[in-house]
Amino acid sequence: MKNRKTIILSNQEISPGYYRMQILAPEYNRLAKPGQFVMFRVQRSLPPLLRRPFGIFRTGYVEPDCDGMPAKEFIEIIYKVVGTGTGIMQELHQGDRIELLGPLGRGFDLGDPDEEKILVGGGIGLVPLYMLAEKMVVNSNVRLLMGGRTRDDIITVTEFERLGVGTYVSTEDGSLGEEGLVTQVLERKLDKYPKASVYACGPMPMIDAVQQICSQRGTPLQVSLEALMACGVGACLGCVVKGAGHSADHPHYLCTCKQGPVFHAGELDWSRLATPDAECGGDQ
Amino acid sequence: MAAQKTKTGTPVRPNMAVEIAGLKLKNPVMPASGTFGYGEEYAPYLDLNRLGAIITKGLSLQPKAGNETPRICETVSGMLNAIGLQNVGIEAFIEDKMPFLAQYDAPVIVNFFGNTRDEYAELAARLDELPGVAALEMNISCPNVKQGGIVFGTEAGAAHEVVALVRKKTRKPLIVKLTPNVTDIQVTARAVEDAGADAISLINTLTGMAVDVKTRKPRIANTIGGLSGPAIRPIAVRMVHQVVQAVKVPVIGIGGISRAMDALEFLIVGARAVQVGTANFVDPHAMATIIDGLEEFCQNEGITDINELIGTLEV
Numbered sequence A: 001m002k003n004r005k006t007i008i009l010s011n012q013e014i015s016p017g018y019y020r021m022q023i024l025a026p027e028y029n030r031l032a033k034p035g036q037f038v039m040f041r042v043q044r045s046l047p048p049l050l051r052r053p054f055g056i057f058r059t060g061y062v063e064p065d066c067d068g069m070p071a072k073e074f075i076e077i078i079y080k081v082v083g084t085g086t087g088i089m090q091e092l093h094q095g096d097r098i099e100l101l102g103p104l105g106r107g108f109d110l111g112d113p114d115e116e117k118i119l120v121g122g123g124i125g126l127v128p129l130y131m132l133a134e135k136m137v138v139n140s141n142v143r144l145l146m147g148g149r150t151r152d153d154i155i156t157v158t159e160f161e162r163l164g165v166g167t168y169v170s171t172e173d174g175s176l177g178e179e180g181l182v183t184q185v186l187e188r189k190l191d192k193y194p195k196a197s198v199y200a201c202g203p204m205p206m207i208d209a210v211q212q213i214c215s216q217r218g219t220p221l222q223v224s225l226e227a228l229m230a231c232g233v234g235a236c237l238g239c240v241v242k243g244a245g246h247s248a249d250h251p252h253y254l255c256t257c258k259q260g261p262v263f264h265a266g267e268l269d270w271s272r273l274a275t276p277d278a279e280c281g282g283d284q
Numbered sequence B: 001m002a003a004q005k006t007k008t009g010t011p012v013r014p015n016m017a018v019e020i021a022g023l024k025l026k027n028p029v030m031p032a033s034g035t036f037g038y039g040e041e042y043a044p045y046l047d048l049n050r051l052g053a054i055i056t057k058g059l060s061l062q063p064k065a066g067n068e069t070p071r072i073c074e075t076v077s078g079m080l081n082a083i084g085l086q087n088v089g090i091e092a093f094i095e096d097k098m099p100f101l102a103q104y105d106a107p108v109i110v111n112f113f114g115n116t117r118d119e120y121a122e123l124a125a126r127l128d129e130l131p132g133v134a135a136l137e138m139n140i141s142c143p144n145v146k147q148g149g150i151v152f153g154t155e156a157g158a159a160h161e162v163v164a165l166v167r168k169k170t171r172k173p174l175i176v177k178l179t180p181n182v183t184d185i186q187v188t189a190r191a192v193e194d195a196g197a198d199a200i201s202l203i204n205t206l207t208g209m210a211v212d213v214k215t216r217k218p219r220i221a222n223t224i225g226g227l228s229g230p231a232i233r234p235i236a237v238r239m240v241h242q243v244v245q246a247v248k249v250p251v252i253g254i255g256g257i258s259r260a261m262d263a264l265e266f267l268i269v270g271a272r273a274v275q276v277g278t279a280n281f282v283d284p285h286a287m288a289t290i291i292d293g294l295e296e297f298c299q300n301e302g303i304t305d306i307n308e309l310i311g312t313l314e315v
């Protein structure tokens, strides 16, 4: 956990609206765990004011320029352009200076060796699953179910295949793989591998549907959640989700940034996760 | 002015210590409540002993649930928040948070609030007993649930009453933190000084609102939130300036401070110290950079004691 001023090594569009950025990041190969994230400071002037959270796609080493020089460590993030911050990020180039705070948060539990693993990724939610797959393929069968709206949302699948992961693609418009939702594929796979554990990251409606399927079958599930974040370190309490057993008299919140972003499904209060309702008053 | 030098040519290190209501701070920089958790969240990034003081998240008697999410959103050069004063309550604070803070020599100032006058008083009495608490900062920007939810700090009479009641319960330095959401800040400042406040801190967040034009929903669940960050700094400087004119007790300036230059504005208009809030989120090292920057400014300007700078506005 450090804040570092560092530089961008590369920044390329990999599919319409999706970019892959490589950033110089010492110590991350040793420290970063699958499912952890960084708080990215886009620039030192405004806007944007706040840092933006991004999952770590993978870590690695750049070949040194000459023999005897130490290899440089990097991380890669993959981001979708959705607003102000990511809009500025897509314009950044090799050598541009940025700041990284991380690695942050609690990542995935790797589960028992030899058990079947099913990873479910919706669109950009695929990002934190790559390092997880990298670790898991060593001793388990890993399958990736990858869903998106169109073929443009299906990214980096061949890289998962190169790890030895079995991949199954579905798109809502049928432009790539099977037509339909990734959850249909999940039901079929769980029929076939009823003892599998599931690891999911993606949009909230997808996570919610995956949770319902898994809880009906008693399938162990870990989910990686997104939340609006200001600090990323547990100080602002902006990013909370309700934990199992939460009530107004006995509040039980979990910070997505610190106790998450990965949670075991049983830790969360699913009845209210997807439907926040506004009430309460008072300024700070 | 030329920088003061010692005989060997190295610049003299200026005195950075200030005093507020008997509380000695090694420098005038401390975190703003609610933006620094209970200290431990930022300890991996910043040596807490460098700070003038540590101020903790707003505390209540009972643990408090807080608002629905989304609780925050970014706005132009600022952010809106409606956390809803979620906190662990006094018992868990004493048990889980105080031992960590006790490792540091920076004085701990506990920010607190209540839903009724009696809650304020009871909590102040509890905090008064705790040796690890150097001073209290009383947040009066909360609705009084017994009186139709009117915010204590927006009505001078109510503010006077609740501060006077708390004053009777504690001998520790009592800092009263003002809400800027009033017509005349000098009126509330005089009221709390008269009720026995040892110092005044301001500003708390300004009420604000933002709308998502696609969904036509407010961007935070609570609809209305508190605006903080660089966007509010000119308003905060103006209000601190006005309060300094109106009262004799020391004033602590808060609002949109991200750099030493920002902190200097507040000191020059007469604040004895400053608090840094939203900037901690942007840069966890911000307060250390500000402290270094203040010292460097003094050296460059030939100022040997930062107190010489306070209240030197030329008008």
Ligand SMILES: Cc1cc2nc3c(=O)[nH]c(=O)nc-3n(C[C@H](O)[C@H](O)[C@H](O)COP(=O)(O)OP(=O)(O)OC[C@H]3O[C@@H](n4cnc5c(N)ncnc54)[C@H](O)[C@@H]3O)c2cc1C
Residues within 6 Å of the ligand: A037, A048, A052, A053, A054, A055, A056, A077, A078, A079, A080, A081, A082, A083, A084, A085, A086, A087, A124, A127, A128, A225, A226, A227, A228, A229, A261, B074
């Ligand atoms: C732990 C975590 C990991 C993430 N990993 C990735 C990743 O690997 N790749 C990626 O592309 N995105 C990721 N996100 C989402 C990413 O942080 C947001 O897309 C980004 O902050 C948007 O910034 P912006 O300035 O472009 O958008 P803004 O202009 O701030 O907002 C545009 C839209 O994006 C939404 N948004 C803003 N911030 C977030 C957020 N923190 N989470 C979800 N939605 C948000 C807003 O509600 C709005 O609808 C992650 C979020 C979290 C919490």
Ligand SMILES: Cc1cc2nc3c(=O)[nH]c(=O)nc-3n(C[C@H](O)[C@H](O)[C@H](O)COP(=O)(O)O)c2cc1C
Residues within 6 Å of the ligand: A236, A284, B032, B033, B034, B035, B057, B058, B059, B081, B083, B085, B111, B139, B177, B203, B204, B205, B227, B228, B229, B230, B232, B254, B255, B256, B257, B275, B276, B277, B278, B279
């Ligand atoms: C997320 C957040 C939480 C806050 N919580 C509290 C609180 O619990 N008690 C309080 O008195 N002020 C609280 N504040 C107000 C700050 O202490 C400060 O007065 C305000 O943010 C203005 O300073 P800034 O612009 O430097 O952030 C909070 C502010 C933010 C942004």
Ligand code: FES
Residues within 6 Å of the ligand: A228, A229, A230, A231, A232, A233, A234, A235, A236, A237, A238, A239, A240, A255, A256, A257, A258
């Ligand atoms: S982002 Fe601030 S507490 Fe999680």
